[in-house]
Amino acid sequence: MGGTVKRPSIGDVARHAGVSTATVSRALNSPETVTEKTRRKVTEAVEELHYVQSETARNFKLQRASAVLVVAHDIGNIYYSEIFRGIQRRAEASNFSITIANPSPGGTQDLILSNLRTSKVDGVIILSGHEIAERDMKLLQKLYSGTPPIVAMCEERGHVRVPHILIDNERAGYIAGRHLIEMGHVKIGHAYGPNRAPVRRARANGLRRAMTEAGIAINDTYFFEGGFSAIGGRSAAQSYLSLKDRPTAMFMPNDEAAMGFISQLHRYGISVPGDVSVMGFDDIVLADTYVPALTTVHQPKEEMGRHAMNLVLDIIERRTRSELPIIELPVHLVPRDSVARIKP
Structure with a gap:
């Protein structure tokens, strides 16, 4: 996956737009105080650099939306529905609401960015880490600094450079x-x-x-x-x-x-x-x-969902010390009727 990519700063946006950092701050937080031309330049720079306001991170606990975005690339899949049930039950216990979205191919980054930029959600859970397009994967590497948390269900340890849940x-x-x-x-x-x-x-x-x-x-x-x-x-x-x-x-x-x-x-x-x-x-x-x-x-699908939501909450509350938490859950055999002992 390569090395860690630096998350864009407000200074990067200012240089890209050709304005001061103070102007960027005003354009983002009080857009009525800048001209339409300046606002457009800043907006274009934000979108091109995939910038997420650092204010959201610094004041995250104060500006909490009490909502989590769940990204499902196959929303009708019964496997993912069982994971979602675990997320939902844990979220409800913490008075969090869930927004579920099924992005078009390659559309994960726009979906996540629009929600994080506007502080509509406090975290993101991606149900199928292997489905993330390469450009979206690079974006997640660029974005992730722990706040807001992005957690993925993954099929291979280290496949994504965000906290993830997996089995062996x-x-x-x-x-x-x-x-x-x-x-x-x-x-x-x-x-x-x-x-x-x-x-x-x-x-x-x-x-x-x-x-x-x-x-x-x-x-x-x-x-x-x-x-x-x-x-x-x-x-x-x-x-x-x-x-x-x-x-x-x-x-x-x-x-x-x-x-x-x-x-x-x-x-x-x-x-x-x-x-x-x-x-x-x-x-x-x-x-x-x-x-x-x-x-x-x-x-343990429902448990995977519960752990994912727990991880989001732990990162929000800063209860985890790991920079990149990874949780591996056990699997076990369930013998039923479709396998028979071979006849001698």
């Missing part, structure tokens, strides 16, 4: 692999997550490590594309069906993809777990009610 995805893949092996499977396959997601590599590596430790040969033809949707799961099922020698167990990138995979196999008369065992990931609310009930790796 490599270990999660290992846990999934160990369970399939303990159930007697040696022909194990995996459908990858999306190309853009760091979990694609981490979870597959965890599965491969479990198989290698157990002395099980890895068949690369059993590893193919999938995705985080039911459509991706159905596509993975077609790849599975095209194999002459098929795995007896599949580790899917998430529960939604696992459901799509299973439903597609049913159309071809293939039974789960009778003919093939299927392991999900996330443990979404539907996993237990699906038929067959999904064996999966549980992510």
